[in-house]
Amino acid sequence: MDHKVVITAALTGAATRKEQNPNVPYTKEEFVAEAVKCYENGAAVVHLHARDPKTGMPTPDIEIAAGIVEGIRERCPILINVSTAIGVGVTKEQRIAPIAAIKPDMASLNTGTMNFSLADHKTGEIIFDFVFENTFDQIRKYAKIMTENGVKPELECYDIGHIHNILLLQKKGILEEPLHFNFVFGVAGGIRFLMDYIVAMKNSIPKDATWCTCGVGPNSFQANMAAIVMGGHLRVGLEDNLYIRGKELAKGSWEQVAKAADMARMLDRELATPDEARIILNLPTKKADSPYGVSGD
Numbered sequence: 001m002d003h004k005v006v007i008t009a010a011l012t013g014a015a016t017r018k019e020q021n022p023n024v025p026y027t028k029e030e031f032v033a034e035a036v037k038c039y040e041n042g043a044a045v046v047h048l049h050a051r052d053p054k055t056g057m058p059t060p061d062i063e064i065a066a067g068i069v070e071g072i073r074e075r076c077p078i079l080i081n082v083s084t085a086i087g088v089g090v091t092k093e094q095r096i097a098p099i100a101a102i103k104p105d106m107a108s109l110n111t112g113t114m115n116f117s118l119a120d121h122k123t124g125e126i127i128f129d130f131v132f133e134n135t136f137d138q139i140r141k142y143a144k145i146m147t148e149n150g151v152k153p154e155l156e157c158y159d160i161g162h163i164h165n166i167l168l169l170q171k172k173g174i175l176e177e178p179l180h181f182n183f184v185f186g187v188a189g190g191i192r193f194l195m196d197y198i199v200a201m202k203n204s205i206p207k208d209a210t211w212c213t214c215g216v217g218p219n220s221f222q223a224n225m226a227a228i229v230m231g232g233h234l235r236v237g238l239e240d241n242l243y244i245r246g247k248e249l250a251k252g253s254w255e256q257v258a259k260a261a262d263m264a265r266m267l268d269r270e271l272a273t274p275d276e277a278r279i280i281l282n283l284p285t286k287k288a289d290s291p292y293g294v295s296g297d
């Protein structure tokens with residue numbers, strides 16, 4: 001199973017909007033249809049930030065998030081990874097609340113406080129300036145809640161120092177091992193994609209850890225191609241990249257999943273099913289018992 005690749009589809013994120021790409025889902029029906037298409041094209045995991053269906057803004061509303069999770073679980077066995085970043089203006093308590101309420105298969109766990117901004121890399125203009133707070137105390141508390149609820153954390157690392165934050169906290173055993181990391185490239189305030197950096201990040205994590213990678217905009221498929229070669233897993237989706245190639249808009253996150261799947265197959269890495277992903281990513285053997293259904297049942 002070692003050679004198999006797990007593809008995650010990140011459908012929305014906190015920032016992308018229909019004005020930029022009309023295929024960003026806002027309603028439950030749009031989320032479910034998009035998740036099913038991602039599954040059909042090879043994704044084993046879907047990463048979710050719920051949106052207010054009327055405004056399209058990210059929302060901490062648990063009923064909305066739960067409705068989306070339930071709708072996806074009714075239609076396909078894809079594993080569900082819920083964001084604990086959600087969006088700008090969401091409180092620390094609101095960010096973690098869906099974990100105990102929904103008990104998704106996985107959740108993002110952000111690993112350091114940082115500038116999390118939007119910039120024009122050509123001109124150096126900072127378009128949107130924002131501090132993303134993830135203190136050690138907060139990371140520890142979120143990790144505890146995830147562990148108690150049987151939810152596998154995906155450790156979002158936007159720089160190599162974030163890996164060291166986790167290794168420091170892990171001296172006290174805050175997380176069940178093996179750990180699972182996501183190396184994120186291209187956030188203004190984080191590391192940009194370079195082969196040297198991804199090699200350094202991979203070499204910094206424990207030998208038994210699993211990892212995937214995603215990148216903002218043009219960093220997306222570059223990082224994923226490197227991960228295919230280096231034995232990592234992939235994340236694509238309209239959350240971080242609106243395009244399929246150049247300035248051509250993607251028809252949906254599913255089209256990026258299909259492209260990533262082709263890239264992986266080209267290098268003889270087969271795609272993991274959700275059941276296989278559960279094993280590869282070392283999800284808890286006992287599936288979280290969620291009132292909103294269980295993936296794969």
Ligand code: KMH
Pocket residue numbers: 013014083084085086108109110156184187239240
């Ligand atoms: N959009 C990614 C760069 C999270 O949801 O916790 C960040 C992300 C964080 O996916």
Ligand code: ZN
Pocket residue numbers: 010013014047048049083085108239
């Ligand atoms: Zn996210």
